[in-house]
Amino acid sequence: MGKLFFYVALALVLVSGLVFAPEHAGLAIHPMDQFTVKPLFGGDHIAWYTPTNVTLWMLFAVVAIIGLLVLGSSNRGIVPSRAQSVAELAYGFIYKMVEDVTGKDAVKFFPYIMTLFMFIVTANFLGLIPMSFTTTSHFAVTAILAMLVFVTVTITGFVLHGAKFLGLFWVSSAPLALRPILAIIELISYFVRPVSHCIRLAGNVMAGHAVLKVFAGFAGALGAGAFLPIFAITAVYALEVLVAFIQAYVFTILTCVYLKDALHPSH
Amino acid sequence: MEGDLAYIGAGLAGMGTGIAALGVGNVAANFLAGALRNPSAAASQTATLFIGIAFAEALGIFSFLVALLLMFAV
Numbered sequence: 644m645g646k647l648f649f650y651v652a653l654a655l656v657l658v659s660g661l662v663f664a665p666e667h668a669g670l671a672i673h674p675m676d677q678f679t680v681k682p683l684f685g686g687d688h689i690a691w692y693t694p695t696n697v698t699l700w701m702l703f704a705v706v707a708i709i710g711l712l713v714l715g716s717s718n719r720g721i722v723p724s725r726a727q728s729v730a731e732l733a734y735g736f737i738y739k740m741v742e743d744v745t746g747k748d749a750v751k752f753f754p755y756i757m758t759l760f761m762f763i764v765t766a767n768f769l770g771l772i773p774m775s776f777t778t779t780s781h782f783a784v785t786a787i788l789a790m791l792v793f794v795t796v797t798i799t800g801f802v803l804h805g806a807k808f809l810g811l812f813w814v815s816s817a818p819l820a821l822r823p824i825l826a827i828i829e830l831i832s833y834f835v836r837p838v839s840h841c842i843r844l845a846g847n848v849m850a851g852h853a854v855l856k857v858f859a860g861f862a863g864a865l866g867a868g869a870f871l872p873i874f875a876i877t878a879v880y881a882l883e884v885l886v887a888f889i890q891a892y893v894f895t896i897l898t899c900v901y902l903k904d905a906l907h908p909s910h
Numbered sequence: 911m912e913g914d915l916a917y918i919g920a921g922l923a924g925m926g927t928g929i930a931a932l933g934v935g936n937v938a939a940n941f942l943a944g945a946l947r948n949p950s951a952a953a954s955q956t957a958t959l960f961i962g963i964a965f966a967e968a969l970g971i972f973s974f975l976v977a978l979l980l981m982f983a984v
Binding site: 740744847853889 | 957963972974975982
């Protein structure tokens with residue numbers, strides 16, 4: 644039965660490829676068009692308050708998170724519903740990560756880290772819906788998230804340890820002659836952190852979506868074989884689902900690692 | 911002419927992503943080698959694995975970004 648269905652579907656795809664073969668065949672690949680920011684209600688001018696497709700999909704992400712967590716935690720049962728188990732799984736997963744990586748005294752930062760993770764993972768997954776917009780593919784969005792982490796870490800470090808926090812850059816285990824050079828390297832690497840933090844997330848997401856569009860663009864040049872890229876697209880899409888989760892995980896765990904530096908500067 | 915040079919540069923920058931793939935493969939291969947020697951310690955080190963992969967991968971993404979900028983922004 645399943646096999647028959649598969650062959651029928653394949654035949655349908657083949658026939659539709661022949662019938663709907665594009666007349667003006669040729670490569671027309673515009674992989675970056677999907678990232679254009681457009682105002683929702685017409686016009687070209689974009690001010691800071693203009694509702695655009697970015698803000699719309701951010702709103703969707705926030706609504707989805709609130710829906711999941713509020714629905715998941717209302718009418719709690721011994722036998723959890725699906726929403727409840729997903730919400731509990733996410734909560735426990737992040738809580739354990741904060742405890743393991745940053746330490747038991749970092750639990751007061753748990754709400755912030757949980758918010759970061761939920762926002763990024765939801766925005767990534769919503770972006771994988773066809774025709775949707777991926778907010779995390781924009782450096783402006785991820786740069787703000789990364790800058791907030793950077794500012795939080797720096798302020799926390801100075802509030803908790805005062806001038807001793809600068810000891811992070813003074814590697815006391817190294818020979819004295821090397822320490823000034825190491826201090827410069829450590830200082831540079833400290834300030835490059837937010838850059839790589841935000842580019843990693845946005846770059847990964849943007850690259851994946853651009854690859855999907857490139858494969859889709861091949862359909863125009865293949866004529867009757869226009870159905871062929873669907874196999875490649877399915878495989879890349881599966882990879883993108885994995886990447887969407889892993890990048891949110893990596894962003895969160897790096898936040899934990901940076902916070903550990905602020906709470907326990909070890910050098 | 912300038913646009914053509916930008917395309918050559920984009921191709922050169924694209925090589926960086928492949929080299930970063932070597933780095934990511936190196937991290938994963940060494941993790942697997944260690945994990946097979948001591949499977950009981952493997953589960954506790956997956957976070958470290960992902961951090962290592964993320965650091966190696968970031969540089970590949972940088973070169974991908976340079977390629978994109980040369981293709982579309984220059």
